[in-house]
Amino acid sequence: MEATAHRRRLVSLAFPVYGELMAGVAAGIINTLWVTRLGGDAVAAVAVATNVENVLLGIALMAGSGTTVLLARARGAGEQGAVRAAVRGGWALWALLAPAVAIGAFLGREPIARLVLGADAGGALPLAVGYFSIALPGIAVFFATNVVDGILKGTGDTRTPMRLALLSNGLILVLDPLLILGCGLGVRGAALATVAGRSVALARGLLVLRRTPALRAAGPVPHAWTTDLRRTVRTGLPLSADFVTRMGGALAVVAVVARIGVAEVAAYGIATKAMYGATMAFYSVRQAAAIHTARLLGAGRDERGAVGREVLRVAAVLGAGAGLVLFAAAPWIMAAFGAHGAVATAGVLQLRCLGPYLMLLACFIGWGGVVEGGGGSPRLVRITGCGVALQLVLAHALSGLGLPGICLAMALAMGVQCAALARLHRRTGAQRVVDGSPARAG
Numbered sequence: 296m297e298a299t300a301h302r303r304r305l306v307s308l309a310f311p312v313y314g315e316l317m318a319g320v321a322a323g324i325i326n327t328l329w330v331t332r333l334g335g336d337a338v339a340a341v342a343v344a345t346n347v348e349n350v351l352l353g354i355a356l357m358a359g360s361g362t363t364v365l366l367a368r369a370r371g372a373g374e375q376g377a378v379r380a381a382v383r384g385g386w387a388l389w390a391l392l393a394p395a396v397a398i399g400a401f402l403g404r405e406p407i408a409r410l411v412l413g414a415d416a417g418g419a420l421p422l423a424v425g426y427f428s429i430a431l432p433g434i435a436v437f438f439a440t441n442v443v444d445g446i447l448k449g450t451g452d453t454r455t456p457m458r459l460a461l462l463s464n465g466l467i468l469v470l471d472p473l474l475i476l477g478c479g480l481g482v483r484g485a486a487l488a489t490v491a492g493r494s495v496a497l498a499r500g501l502l503v504l505r506r507t508p509a510l511r512a513a514g515p516v517p518h519a520w521t522t523d524l525r526r527t528v529r530t531g532l533p534l535s536a537d538f539v540t541r542m543g544g545a546l547a548v549v550a551v552v553a554r555i556g557v558a559e560v561a562a563y564g565i566a567t568k569a570m571y572g573a574t575m576a577f578y579s580v581r582q583a584a585a586i587h588t589a590r591l592l593g594a595g596r597d598e599r600g601a602v603g604r605e606v607l608r609v610a611a612v613l614g615a616g617a618g619l620v621l622f623a624a625a626p627w628i629m630a631a632f633g634a635h636g637a638v639a640t641a642g643v644l645q646l647r648c649l650g651p652y653l654m655l656l657a658c659f660i661g662w663g664g665v666v667e668g669g670g671g672s673p674r675l676v677r678i679t680g681c682g683v684a685l686q687l688v689l690a691h692a693l694s695g696l697g698l699p700g701i702c703l704a705m706a707l708a709m710g711v712q713c714a715a716l717a718r719l720h721r722r723t724g725a726q727r728v729v730d731g732s733p734a735r736a737g
Contacts, residue, residue, distance in 0.1 A: 301587070301598070301605040308583035309576075309609075311457040315444070316575040318460035322467055322492075326485040329471040337482050340408075340422035344430055344486070347407060348437070353539035354396060355438045358388040359445030361531020363582070364589045364668060366449025370509065371593025381449065382510065384523030385442045388531070391524070393435040400431040426482045433490030436497055443500040448586055450509045459496040459503075466492035533672030537663075537679050544683030551690040552701060559698055562642035565632045569646065573617035573653055577660040580610055584664025592669060599665050603720065606661045614657030618650030641698055648702035655709040662716055674719055682712035 323345040330337040362385030369377030400407065404427035408420055440463075444456040467488050474484030504510060545567070552563045584606045591598050621628070625646035629639040666675045686708035693700030 297598075298601060298605055301602050302609065304587055305580065305583045305602075305605060305609060308451070308453050308586055309579040311453040312448075312582045313576055313579035314457040315453070315460040316579060317572070318457070318464050320571050320575065321464055322489060325464065325467050325471060326489065329475050330482055330485055332476065333481055336418040336422055339419040340426050340482050341485060344423060344426045347427075348430070348434070349542065350539070351396065351400070351434055351437070352441075353535050353542065354392060355441040356538055357531035357535040358385050358392065358438065358527065359441035359531070360534040360585075360667075361385065361388070361527040361529075362442060362445035363449040364530050364534075364585055364670075365526060366446060367451070367586045367589035367668070368593035370450060371590035372595070374593075378509065380518070380523045380526070382446055383520055384527035385445055387520050387524040388527045389438055389442045393438040396438070397432050397435045400434065401428070404428060404431055422482045426486045429483055429486035429490060433486070433493070436490060436493045440493055440497045440500065443497065443504060446504060446510070447500070447507070448582065450507060451586065451590070452507075453583070453586075455500070455503055459500050462499060463492040463496035466495055530670070530672070533676045534667060537672065537676045540676065540679050540683055544686060547683075547687055548690055548701065548705075551687065551694055552698070554694055555697055555701075556637075556641075558637035559641050561638045562629075562634070562645055562698065563701070565629060565634055565638070565642050566645045566649070568632070569621065569628050570617075570649070570653070573613070573621075574656070574660075576613050576617070577610065577657045580606060580613065580657075580661040581664035581667070584661060585668040588665050588668025599669055599720075603662055603665045606665055607658055610657040610661030611654065613661075614654035615650075617657070618653045621646045621649055621653070645698040645702060648699045652702055652706040652709055655706060655713050659709060659713050659716060662713075662720075666716070666719070671719065675716070678712055678715045678719070681715070682708050685711060 323341075326341050326345075327338060330341050362381055365381035365384065366378060369381050405420075405424050408423040408427060440459070444459070447453070447455050470488035470491055471485060474480050474488050475482075476484075478484060480487065549560065549563065553560050584602060588599055588602055591602070625643040626639070628646060629642040632642075634642055663675055666672065686704055689704035689707055690701055693704045696703065
């Protein structure tokens, strides 16, 4: 019965998170669809901006995810002062990071565009710089939204962040054609629509926070805000580093695939986009597991073993289902992305080889949420870093087999990471975690 309760709680938390994550992916797709009418240079400019924003998301996760874990733990313990401290720490980190990143990125907008687009950027360079001139200052709004989402998730509310993401996307969908084409602003209109949509969603989210009973009842904090800041950084930094490491590894694999051929690079890019639906589902389970585990630990209930088993069951079903869908629908997926000839052939082959990797990835990402909620994120980062390095070595060694060799390298490296995570779980199974520091259970 207890296992069923854990599973139901995980699913109820994860489902809205999945909607929120997919809404975030959809925002970039909406912008791309509208700027395609402006030509290839405009599409390249928006694609570059989206990739840069994905990197910056890793920084934003430090505040949002750190706040979620600390707040969930404080709520589980029923410590009202700790609730306020967790919220204060998240906003303190936002105040420290957001202006520095927004101003620094704005001042370096042209070098950033040149770095990502390359020396032969052509007409895409001024378009990317124009997009950045609006989008990069607006990153402060993006960071603040992440903090609001983190606070709400820490209270156990994962539905409101989903609604806020849908509100933002709805506004982008309306504003894009009006600003891009109607007002003739081009790619600047896409950036303005994105910032405006997020700003309205942020305003709505702040109103929701003011009305949240769990936050209104928070008690006084006996220590300085700098203490809250350090706790948020200590908790959120490993989560941020894990995300950036995995994204960096994915980009590095592209360089290995480029040695195989141009068609394979295009196929790999399409297959990666096709996996978004699956990987977002895995990360939604991860967030749900982190929230549930942190709250149980805060309440003095160390049930990481039971929660981990249910996480593995849910993740295994998702991973197996994703692998089967990609295997069966591979030709239609490539056709939907406009691929044909050698690109389509290579893409279908890769999608049909991803099953084992997706199964292992789902289990690792989902189980990682239990580790994060228990304060073991630094160890998780080390496992991820070693796994990414191993993946690159194996990809080089197996690249002679083409894209199936790349898929095999990804699956083998992920299998090693899962084994390392299982060993970590056995070593720390008798530990409790308080404020991010492991301590023996009484």
